[in-house]
Amino acid sequence: MKNYIPYISFALIVLLPGCKKEEAPKPKVIYENSSKPKAEAATDTAQIEVADLPISMEGTNYLIHPIGVMSGSSKGVKSLDAGQGFTVSNYGEYQITGYLKNLKFQEIGTDSIYALTDKAVLIQTATYLKNFADKTKQQLMVYSLADMDTNKDGKLDSSDIESLYMSTISGQKFTKLSADYQELIDWKIIESKNLLYFRTIEDASKNGEFSSNDVVHYFYLSLNEKEWKPIEFFPLKN
Structure with a gap:
């Protein structure tokens, strides 16, 4: 057994320098001079835009074209090497998911295609309110997305604040x-009342992270109104 001791010791010496401490998670918000972070994100010129084949939500008269990227440095990009091909989105249960730069809409029977927004966004979910439409004949979409580079890393990704x-x-x-x-x-629809409810959390401590010590806000809005104005309510107050 003595003959093996030097080799074991040498192996430990060789392996130790390779050990690295795990990196701490990056904050969702980075503040500068106690002011709000800038919303601009740098454009990644290496990204190649791709449009998936259009999606038709049952009972609607519009085609939806998901727009994403197939290469580049931004988080969430799906690469050809990963076996994803040219697909940038998934669809199921009246919801489009992915890391999308935009959605484009086309009324069936027309050639005109137009974008959801001209602002920089990263759309993670786009949900058609099918049950609400069946009841009220109003056809609405709800989105969760990032619209600001809140952690100031020069890009929009899932590490930035998610908005509704x-x-x-x-x-x-x-x-x-x-x-x-x-x-x-999170968010949900109360179909019997035609209301949308959602919760958000505010970084009250201004430390750039969200935790149980921060403030949770509660909102609802009527889907019957022409103008969508969320109303805050306080279920935890006596």
């Missing part, structure tokens, strides 16, 4: 529902 938006099925009236710099927690 809504539009009509045609992509018109694209409206932000959650407040700036508040992270979306």
